[in-house]
Amino acid sequence: MSETILKIEGMSCNHCKAAVEEALKEVAGVIGVQVDLAKNQAVVSGSPEHAAMVKAVDEAGFKVVE
Numbered sequence: 894m895s896e897t898i899l900k901i902e903g904m905s906c907n908h909c910k911a912a913v914e915e916a917l918k919e920v921a922g923v924i925g926v927q928v929d930l931a932k933n934q935a936v937v938s939g940s941p942e943h944a945a946m947v948k949a950v951d952e953a954g955f956k957v958v959e
C-alpha cells in the first residue's frame with residue numbers, strides 16, 4: 894500500500910478539513926485519508942488515480958497545488 898501526500902490550498906478550518914477528507918474517501922482506491930490543516934496537506938493511503946483525487950478536491954471547493 895502506498896501513501897500520497899497532496900498539498901491543498903484553501904483549507905482554513907475543521908469544516909474544510911472534514912470536507913476534504915470526505916471527498917477523498919469517496920475516490921476509488923482510497924483506503925484512508927488524514928488531513929493536516931496546519932501543513933495544508935492530505936496524506937492519502939491506497940492506490941487511487943492522482944487525477945481522480947485532484948478532481949474530488951476541486952469539486953469540494955479546494956485546490957491541489959502539488
Ligand SMILES: [Cu+2]
Nearest residue numbers: 905906908909
Ligand atoms: Cu473551513
